[in-house]
Amino acid sequence: MxxxxxxxxxxxxxxxxxxxxxxxxxxxxxxxxxxxxxxxxxxxxxxxxxxxxxxxxxxxxxxxxxxxxxxxxxxxxxxxxxxxxxxxxxxxxxxxxxxxxxxxxxxxxxxxxxxxxxxxxxxxxxxxxxxxxxxxxxxxxxxxxxxxxxxxxxxxxxxxxxxxxxxxxxxKYLPESIHYFPDDQVTDRSQRFLAAELVREKVMRQLGDELPYQMTVEIEEFRDEQRIIHISALMLVERPGQKKILIGENGERIKSIGREARLDMERAFGAKVMLNLWVKVKRGWSDDDRALKSLGYNLD
CATH class of the missing domain: 3.40.50.300 (P-loop containing nucleotide triphosphate hydrolases)
Incomplete structure (x- = not known):
């Protein structure tokens, strides 16, 4: 060997x-x-x-x-x-x-x-x-x-x-060792985590400087049924004005974010994705250690 x-x-x-x-x-x-x-x-x-x-x-x-x-x-x-x-x-x-x-x-x-x-x-x-x-x-x-x-x-x-x-x-600096992961595995993160990140990426790319960093995404549902993945994602912001920006006029912004995120998810997961997005105001979440932990910001 x-x-x-x-x-x-x-x-x-x-x-x-x-x-x-x-x-x-x-x-x-x-x-x-x-x-x-x-x-x-x-x-x-x-x-x-x-x-x-x-x-x-x-x-x-x-x-x-x-x-x-x-x-x-x-x-x-x-x-x-x-x-x-x-x-x-x-x-x-x-x-x-x-x-x-x-x-x-x-x-x-x-x-x-x-x-x-x-x-x-x-x-x-x-x-x-x-x-x-x-x-x-x-x-x-x-x-x-x-x-x-x-x-x-x-x-x-x-x-x-x-x-x-x-x-x-x-x-040159990899030590002699058994492999810690299966040879075909590419990340330690779950599809649920990646889905949240893809939604957040589309928000950051589309809204640029319009939306501050006080926005995060929480996946409330991730269900795989016969090669169709049903995902419900909640976008959390800190102020009502930020919610208005995310939704956009006549809901056009949130539709655009959802469309781009869904296409990336389908490429990443190799399956059809049904994506539902919501926006909710949660004041002060970005400066609350307990809130951060509940939203998956852990150092474990």
Whole structure:
């Protein structure tokens, strides 16, 4: 029997650098939702890839951000804790940054890695957007001075360039081990969880800056009957004005969100989906630890 390897790989970085896009690219399918808005990812999400004798267990994490007055709600603290917790007991860390931009929040992430014993690979994302590629080499040399990285790789998660090279680099640090998951499993999350995330993604993509972060989705029903999945999802907001935005004029916005989410669910689940959406006002949920736990924001 050939040698098997298996290990955990944390993908970390500040908000909106492309962590979820990178994991989806590696897996070849959508597991983590994406949008142009920072802090789209709120949970740790495992993406599992088994390639021959190697099993990579990637952990997509919320963007680590600076705590400030407007970012000190319970949900912001939860996201920072979830990202930090992902660094425990991993075999390798991929630190993702955005092109030639280094911010104070990148420093926050780098500081969190100070005591991490696992090798850290620095991945410089979105290099396809660089106006002048000649800027890249001196920038990579500057990055080498920030800490001792196991490797520094420029890549494009969106287009896939150099992603295979990143995977080869990560493979060097997977320990010899039995596989923790079946070879055909791609995530630790349930279809119910993915359904909620797909609805939330459509809200974030369609409403952009119109709707603040105080919106979450709770699945009230998930029933599979003869290859038709019946899903009832409740979108929670904090104020009546937000509810009005989500529903839209004559209900057009909620219909559009539902249509796009349903099509993505049918692709993901390989079945016909009947989706019902509702909006409810639940004041203060994003700054209430007990409410967050009841809505599935757990660090277990």
């Amino acid at each position: 050939s040698q098997q390897t298996c290990g955990f790989v944390a993908i970390v970085g500040r908000p909106n650098v492309g962590k979820s896009t990178l994991m989806n690219r590696i897996l070849g399918q959508k597991i983590s939702i994406t949008s142009r808005r920072p802090q789209t990812t709120r949970h740790q999400i495992m993406g599992i890839k088994t390639d021959k004798g190697a099993q990579f267990i990637y952990v997509d994490t919320p963007g680590m951000h600076i705590q400030s007055r407007d970012r000190n709600k319970a949900i912001n603290r939860f996201m920072n804790q979830a990202a930090t917790q992902a660094l425990r007991d991993v075999d390798c860390v991929v630190l993702l940054i955005d092109r030639t931009r280094w911010t104070d929040e990148d420093d926050v992430v780098l500081d969190k890695l100070t005591h991490v014993k696992a090798p850290v690979i620095l991945a410089v994302n979105k290099v396809d957007r660089l106006g002048d590629k000649r800027d890249l080499l001196p920038w990579l040399e500057t990055l080498q001075a920030k800490r001792e990285f196991a490797a520094i790789l420029p890549l494009s998660a969106k287009h896939g360039s150099n992603v295979a090279e990143l995977e080869s680099e990560v493979a």
